[in-house]
Amino acid sequence: MNMDVRPSFLLDGEEIPFEPGQTVIQAALTAGHYIPHLCYHPEFVPHGSCKLCTVKANGRPAAACTLPAQAGLEVESETEELNDLRRTLVQMLFAEGNHFCPACEKSGNCVLQALGYDLGVMTAGFRHFFLDRPVDASHPDILLDFNRCVLCKLCVRASEEVDGKGVFSLAGRGISRRLIVSAESGRLADTDIAVTDKAVEVCPVGVIIRKHIGFQTPIGRRRYDVRPISAQALEDAPRKPEARHG
Amino acid sequence: MSTFAPYPPPSLETAEHPEQLRRVAIEPLSRVEGHGKVTLLLDENDRVHQVRLHIVEFRGFEKFIQGRPYWEVPVMVQRLCGICPVSHHLAAAKAMDQIVGAHPLTPTAEKVRRLMHYGQILQSHALHFFHLASPDLLFGFDSDPARRNIVGVAQAHPEVAKKGVLLRKFGQEVIRVTAGKRVHGTGAIPGGVNKSLSLAERDALLKDIYQTIAWCREAVHLARRLYEQNPQLYNEFGRIDAHQLALIRADGAMDLYHGGLRARSRDGQTLFDHLDYNHYWEHIFEEVKPWSYMKFPFLRALGPEAGWYRVGPLARVALCDFIPTPFADQERREFLAWAEGAAAGSTLGTHWARMIEMLHAAEVIKDLLHDPDILGEELVTRGERQERGIGIIEAPRGTLIHHYRVNEEDVVTRCNLIVSTTHNNQAMNESIRQVARRYLDGRRLTEGLLNHIEVAIRAFDPCLSCATHALGRMPLMVELIDAQGRSVDRLTRDASAAC
Known part of the structure; x- marks a missing residue:
């Protein structure tokens, strides 16, 4: 007999209890149900930009990371239609940057790559932009490879909210949107970023790199070698219900 | 004979009046790594005036x-x-060791890298001998092309093919x-x-290593037997007198992972020995020719005309004073002594030498598997940061040079790669010109005759992908073009070698 008296919603036909203030993705992950996501991070205010966590709530598309959980809501996530759209989104992210997984030190630890594998992205799908984006290697301990940015804004949020530094910003609009360094010179060396900053740790792809240590983890022991992202995300999910959202 | 194209020409590199000659292209070459072609210029009497090996891919890794x-x-x-990514991986890593000032490496790091490298030598040599070269050697150079491939070998000699596949598998597992x-x-x-x-x-590899060594010994004996069945052909086919270059260990032993450079002239004089490879660039220059993407290295002291040389198994087995593993050294001594050294200078003797090296690789792997250092935990060392890094290694096909400059911001500003096949560029050209003179000159071209050219190239086990910084399967296309540049005939062969 279910003694849980918390309110609940339905996710793919299963009842998901939630605490007031939780979003759909927070409640789902806490309850052990994975919804694919990229720009969502349990420690930060949801951004809702990547749209990978798009679900259908009462038949209408919505980002699960910003959608407040509501009693009686009927949510679809694990459907072929939605996963097909997610695959397309991942393909677009790959096409917009220069993601050369074979030589990328983030390979095996990269959220974008792991999502590609988990969702079964088998082809490029789109013509790649092949943008010319030089790296910023000016900082002695940290390297920025803008080629791999997916505009998740996690570094911007971490630098502002946790590090209190505001090292990164997003500039431009639409297709010109890009990550920039908040310094007059535009160079990372001219900021007060430190290798221990949350902004360095939080990058889900290979943009913000700690220098000199690439490839130190052997193949087979990297984060997503051990388990797919759908299982790893549940491993990482807060054990207790979280109420934080935007 | 044409009155405008004197015969014989002094060299088959450049014809005096190419506009009057018929062009035959072997393109792409088959059963080699990467894309290349050979062009022949012939007069109306089928006399050969020009032979060139071209590398037609350009990859640009250096940039x-x-x-x-x-x-x-x-x-x-x-x-x-x-095919040989490990060689590039390790040559670059050796260069980067210098960049981070890591000298010496920890015993564990050095030995694990050596294990990786000898696994690479074993798998690459097995691939070349059994999959790529053995169809020519077992069936004959102008045998039925429909079976002159690894599938044909598997049908006619299933045990040979099986051992080839399993030897390669073992190397890949290492x-x-x-x-x-x-x-x-x-x-x-x-x-x-x-x-x-x-x-x-370690235990999983140890389980198979003794069988591997036994099969490698059989492979050496197979290569020798094939040679001995037709010694005149094998001695003379594509034979060139070349200077030779290889890395040699300080005590003169064969060492495919590290050493100093040794060069010996075609008449047996030592040109340099135990040369610190950080100074290779003072002794090896590169020449560019307009008709190939592959450069032509030469020994500076001898100049571009006379300074071309050979690298690879034949050069290494001939240049080392000994092989530091017993079975392979015994085979080396017999190889060098065979018919007073006849095999040691022969292009097709390269296959025999290659199998001796494969045996050596298996023996080294066995020794390393019994060394507790490969189980160690001290994996990385660092020292004083440097701006220049040079890594040289003996790759399966020969000496491989990686040279980098890294700026103070830790990014590469300059890169120069001289790969094994590039070292052998002129040697391969000379070898196919010799074959063209001996077998093709004045004769009506057939698929079998054209394959003679490829047999000579295959002996060098060229990796044309590496050499131009290309991957792919290599069907064959021969096109006949008349003196007016019109296509007269075209013969195409698919990847299964069926016409």
């Missing part, structure tokens, strides 16, 4: 590695090749446990390695 962080280099540059993947792993990092072996990994 696009610029601007990338140095620790990415060993993983990125190995994508030059799907690579997997040291680099993380059979192809394009990440094991070597600047200053060391990212893993050592677990007991289980």
Whole structure:
């Protein structure tokens, strides 16, 4: 007999209890149900930009990371239609940057790559932009490879909210949107970023790199070698219900 | 004979009046790594006036590695090749060891890298001998092309084919446990390695190593037997008198991972010995010719005309004073003594030498598997940061040079790669010209005759992908063009070698 008296919603036909203030993705992950996501991070205010966590709530598309959980809501996530759209989104992210997984030190630890594998992205799908984006290697301990940015804004949020530094910003609009360094010179060396900053740790792809240590983890022991992202995300999910959202 | 094209020409490199000659192209070459072609210019009497091996792919790794962080280099540059990526991986890692000031490496790092490298030598030599070369050697150079391939070998000689496949598999497994993947792993990092072996990994390899050595000994004997069945052909086919170059250990032993450079002239004089390879650039220059993407290296002291040389198994077995493993050294001595050294200078003797090296690789792997250092935990060392890094290694096909400059921001600003096949460029050209003179000159061309050219090239086991910084299957297309440039006939062969 279910003694849980918390309110609940339905996710793919299963009842998901939630605490007031939780979003759909927070409640789902806490309850052990994975919804694919990229720009969502349990420690930060949801951004809702990547749209990978798009679900259908009462038949209408919505980002699960910003959608407040509501009693009686009927949510679809694990459907072929939605996963097909997610695959397309991942393909677009790959096409917009220069993601050369074979030589990328983030390979095996990269959220974008792991999502590609988990969702079964088998082809490029789109013509790649092949943008010319030089790296910023000016900082002695940290390297920025803008080629791999997916505009998740996690570094911007971490630098502002946790590090209190505001090292990164997003500039431009639409297709010109890009990550920039908040310094007059535009160079990372001219900021007060430190290798221990949350902004360095939080990058889900290979943009913000700690220098000199690439490839130190052997193949087979990297984060997503051990388990797919759908299982790893549940491993990482807060054990207790979280109420934080935007 | 044409009155405008005197015969014989002094060299078959450049015809005096190419506009009056018929062009035959072997394009692409088959059963070699990468894309290349051979062009022949013939007069109306089928006399050969010009023979050139062209590398038609251009890859440009030297350029696009610029601007990338140095620790990415060993993983990125190995994508030059799907056959010998470990060689590029390790040559780049050795260069990056210098960049991070890591000298010496920890015993574990040094030995795990050596294990990876000898696994690479074993698998690549097995691939070349059994999959690529043995169809010519077992069936004959102008045998039925429909069966002159590995499938034909598997049908006619199933045990030979099976052992070839399993030898290669073993080498690939050695690579997997040291680099993380059979192809394009990440094991070597600047200053060391990212893993050592677990007991289980070591024991699994030990289980098969003695069978591997036994099969390698059989392979040496097979290569020798094939040679002895037709010694006149094997002695003379594509034979060239070349200077030779290889890395040699300080005590004169064969060492395919590290050493000093030794060069010996075609008349047996030592040109340099135990040369610190950090100074290679003072002794080896490169010439560019307009008709090929592959450069022509030469020994500076002898100049571009006379200074071309040979690298690879034949040069290494001939140049070393001994092979530091017993079975392989016994085979080396017999090889060198055979018919007073006749095989040791012969292009087709390269196959025999290659199998001796494969046996050596298996013996080294056995010794390393019994060394507890490969299970160690000290994986990386660092020292004083440097701006220049040079890594040289003996890849399966010969001496491989990686040379980098890395700026104070840790990104590569300059890269120069001289790969094994590039060293052998002029030697291959000379060898096919000799074959053209001996077998093709004045005769009506057939598929079998054209294959003679490819047999000579295959003896060098060229990797044309590496040499131009291309991957692909190599069907054959021969096109006849008349003196007015019109296509008269075209013969196409698909990848299964069926016409």
